[in-house]
Every structure is written in structure tokens, then in C-alpha cells.
Amino acid sequence: MEKQVEQIVQWLREQVKQAGVKGLVVGISGGLDSAVVSHLIHRAFPDNSLGVLLPIYTSDENLDDAKQVAQSSGIQTMTVDLTDTHKTMYAEIKSSLNESDAFIEENDKLAGANLRARLRMSTLYALATNYNYLVVGTDNAAEWYTGYFTKYGDGGVDILPIVEFTKQEVREMAKYLGVPEQVVEKKPSADLWEGQTDEDEMGTSYDTIDAYLKGEQIPDRDKEIIEAMHKKTAHKRDGLPQFHREK
Numbered sequence: 001m002e003k004q005v006e007q008i009v010q011w012l013r014e015q016v017k018q019a020g021v022k023g024l025v026v027g028i029s030g031g032l033d034s035a036v037v038s039h040l041i042h043r044a045f046p047d048n049s050l051g052v053l054l055p056i057y058t059s060d061e062n063l064d065d066a067k068q069v070a071q072s073s074g075i076q077t078m079t080v081d082l083t084d085t086h087k088t089m090y091a092e093i094k095s096s097l098n099e100s101d102a103f104i105e106e107n108d109k110l111a112g113a114n115l116r117a118r119l120r121m122s123t124l125y126a127l128a129t130n131y132n133y134l135v136v137g138t139d140n141a142a143e144w145y146t147g148y149f150t151k152y153g154d155g156g157v158d159i160l161p162i163v164e165f166t167k168q169e170v171r172e173m174a175k176y177l178g179v180p181e182q183v184v185e186k187k188p189s190a191d192l193w194e195g196q197t198d199e200d201e202m203g204t205s206y207d208t209i210d211a212y213l214k215g216e217q218i219p220d221r222d223k224e225i226i227e228a229m230h231k232k233t234a235h236k237r238d239g240l241p242q243f244h245r246e247k
């Protein structure tokens with residue numbers, strides 16, 4: 001594991017050098033993926049890494065976990081509470097809609113949720129500009145394959161250090177790095193609405209996605225869910241469609 005971690009740390013240093021910047025910034029949620037990334041970027045840049053707590057209606061429990069991750073990793077942190085910003089901005093969007101165009105319930109929930117991720121992204125880029133840092137993404141292999149992230153939200157980042165690691169591998173890395181136990185054991189959640197868990201929303205489990213990515217047999221039903229998500233979200237992984245002028 002030490003070798004694996006050291007390779008990622010070296011890679012992080014190369015990315016910073018190649019980009020001609022000074023360090024790295026990540027959002028810390030109190031969840032597993034950002035905990036691992038916080039530990040890794042602090043190892044790579046003890047004096048030039050920043051973890052940002054970005055609560056939007058965030059529970060005390062998750063905030064507390066985020067603080068404990070800050071402590072276990074040793075990373076410098078700051079907090080920008082975006083709850084009021086989200087409230088104001090989303091209310092403004094909704095009140096500007098014609099009554100006949102108003103959100104249906106499901107879209108309302110999703111749009112509000114994705115706005116949370118995009119406000120966090122905007123904040124991280126403002127800070128990256130100030131400190132001359134790159135924004136580090138926390139997607140793992142399962143999230144990347146299924147496209148389980150918000151386009152230009154938590155998907156709006158500069159580099160992806162753990163994108164080739166399954167959720168289980170990220171969990172193993174977390175234990176090795178000394179991430180607090182309750183964070184290692186916590187149910188993965190995007191925390192974009194009350195009570196959300198990734199596995200409930202996706203309708204399959206990380207263990208199953210991990211197994212599929214490793215080429216193991218999984219039930220047909222899960223395979224269908226995973227492939228449908230993968231197909232539907234191809235646009236999040238591909239470059240932008242561009243119109244080419246005739247020569």
C-alpha cells in the first residue's frame with residue numbers, strides 16, 4: 001500500500017509542476033473519498049494544500065466528520081457556508097419561472113441538489129485562483145463509470161487521483177492512511193438531500209459495481225442498471241461536441 005500511495009503522491013507533485021502552480025485544493029465533506037484525497041494531497045504538499053468545508057444544510061455529524069478528517073490528515077482548512085447562497089439563488093431561479101413552467105417535484109429535487117455541487121465547484125475555483133492551486137476531484141472508479149456525479153459540479157475539477165480505484169480499494173487506502181474509523185465505515189452519500197444514500201439512489205451497491213469493473217459475474221439486473229447509467233452519462237466523460245466549419 002505504501003508504494004501505491006507514494007506513486008499517487010508523486011503523480012500529484014508532477015501535475016502541480018506541469019501546471020506551473022503551487023499546490024492543491026479539495027472540498028472535504030466528511031465522506032470517504034474526500035478524506036482519502038485530503039490525506040494524499042497533504043502528503044504531497046504539506047504547506048501548499050487546502051481542504052474546504054462547504055456546508056449547505058449539512059448535518060452537524062457530517063461537519064464533525066469533516067473536521068476530524070482535517071485533523072487526521074493535518075491539512076489546512078477553511079469553511080465557507082453556502083447555505084444562504086443556495087437558498088437565495090434557488091429561490092430566485094424558481095420565482096423567475098412562469099407558473100406553467102414550474103419544476104415538477106423530481107426535477108426540483110435534482111436541480112436543487114446539482115446546484116449545491118455547482119456552488120461548491122465555483123467556490124473551490126475562486127480559492128484555487130487566489131492560491132494558485134489546482135482543484136482536485138474525488139471520483140472513484142465506480143462513480144466515474146456510472147457517471148454518478150454532477151457535471152461541472154463535483155465533476156468540475158482539474159485532476160482525478162483516485163479515479164482508477166474501486167470504492168473498496170479507496171476504503172483500504174483510507175484505513176492505511178489513518179482516516180477516522182467512522183468515516184471509513186460510513187454509508188456513501190452525496191448528501192444532496194435529506195437521507196440520500198448513493199446505493200439507494202443508484203439501485204445497486206458499490207460492491208456490485210466494483211465486482212463488475214473487476215470482470216466478475218454479477219446479477220443481470222445490476223448489470224443492466226450499471227450499463228444504463230454508463231450509457232446515459234457518456235457525455236460527462238467525453239469532450240464537448242463541437243461544430244466544425246466547412247473548409
Ligand SMILES: Nc1ncnc2c1ncn2[C@@H]1O[C@H](COP(=O)(O)OP(=O)(O)OC[C@H]2O[C@@H]([n+]3cccc(C(=O)O)c3)[C@H](O)[C@@H]2O)[C@@H](O)[C@H]1O
Nearest residue numbers: 114117147148149150151153154189190191192198201235
Ligand atoms: N446526451 C447528452 N449530451 C450532452 N449533455 C447532456 C446529455 N444528456 C444530458 N446532458 C446534460 O447533462 C445534464 C444532466 O447531468 P447532471 O447535471 O450531472 O445531472 P444528473 O446526472 O441528472 O444528476 C447527477 C447525479 O449525480 C449524483 N451525484 C451528484 C453529485 C455528487 C454525488 C456524490 O456521489 O457525491 C452524486 C446525484 O445524486 C444525481 O444522481 C442535463 O441537464 C443536460 O444539461
Ligand SMILES: Nc1ncnc2c1ncn2[C@@H]1O[C@H](COP(=O)(O)OP(=O)(O)OP(=O)(O)O)[C@@H](O)[C@H]1O
Nearest residue numbers: 027028029031032033034053054138154188189190
Ligand atoms: N459539505 C461539503 N463540503 C465540502 N465538499 C463537499 C461537501 N459535500 C460534497 N463535497 C465534495 O464533493 C465530493 C463528492 O461527494 P461524494 O459524496 O462523492 O464523496 P465523499 O463524500 O468524499 O465520499 P462518499 O462517496 O463516501 O460519501 C466530495 O468528495 C467533496 O470533495
Ligand SMILES: [Mg+2]
Nearest residue numbers: 029031189190
Ligand atoms: Mg459523500
